[in-house]
Amino acid sequence: MSIDATDRAIIAATQDGLPLVPRPYAAVAKTLGLEEKTVRHRLRRMQETGIVRRIAVAPNHYALGMVANGMSVWDVEDARVAELGTEVGALPFVSHCYERPRALPDWPYNLFAMVHGESRAEVEEKRAAIARLLGPACRGGDILYSTRILKKTGLRLRPREK
């Protein structure tokens, strides 16, 4: 789906978050010179087409004690990866779950699932739970813990004019 200049302006105005005021969409509309209804209508449409995934709170994992995380990776039968990936992605402790290409022979894994927990031991338990869920369709797995953040600029959307 294509988005137009108005959508882009709304994205740019809200990507840092919504204002904490009783009428947040009206506040956004005002800064853009739009009607409040237009902002809500556009956001709803972008939600329907998947450009907006959800409007919600993202709590800080670390502040809530979720200090351990690992990138679990799995070699899942191609024919079942869509179905099983959906189940893994629906687990409450998995934040990101993707199918990615293998890079043989170095890298046999095609399913990536980021697992969060309060400790390394808890992450390992959750990793075992994923292995049980995948069952025999999974030929192997691994988990990669981050040992250092080397760069973190954040993915900023840069709405561009067409």
Added chain:
Amino acid sequence: MNLDTTDRRILNALQDGFPLVAEPFAQVASDLGLSEDDLLARLGRMKEKRVITRFGPFFDAQAMGGAFCLCAMAVPEAEFEIVLTKVNARPEVAHNYERSHRLNMWFVLATETEEEIEAVASSLERETGLRVLRFPKLREFFIGFRVAA
């Protein structure tokens, strides 16, 4: 910051979504049995104390246009800092993590087009003499993540 039961209920409820109505906080407050003022004050406090990372619409960056690719390199320990400097110097490198694996450097390339992903990755290969494995996302499974507060 100490969170009380009400703060936790708010966090749990608002991870599921926020209504697209004219006065959404009033609606959420009513669902939770709170006043709108109390809800706004608590959200403001949690945001200020960084218990809330973000509150608002979450966009699918790829649907917006732009290209992203997870990449990995197996960097020999002796060359690690030199390679790191070369990789991080690229503005297209958005995140970069050292991970416990033979493939020990994992980063995300973010560019305007798919062609630029290929160009940056190839150029890094020439510059470092190491392979840059590309793991573009083929499919995304995104539904469940909730942090129990």
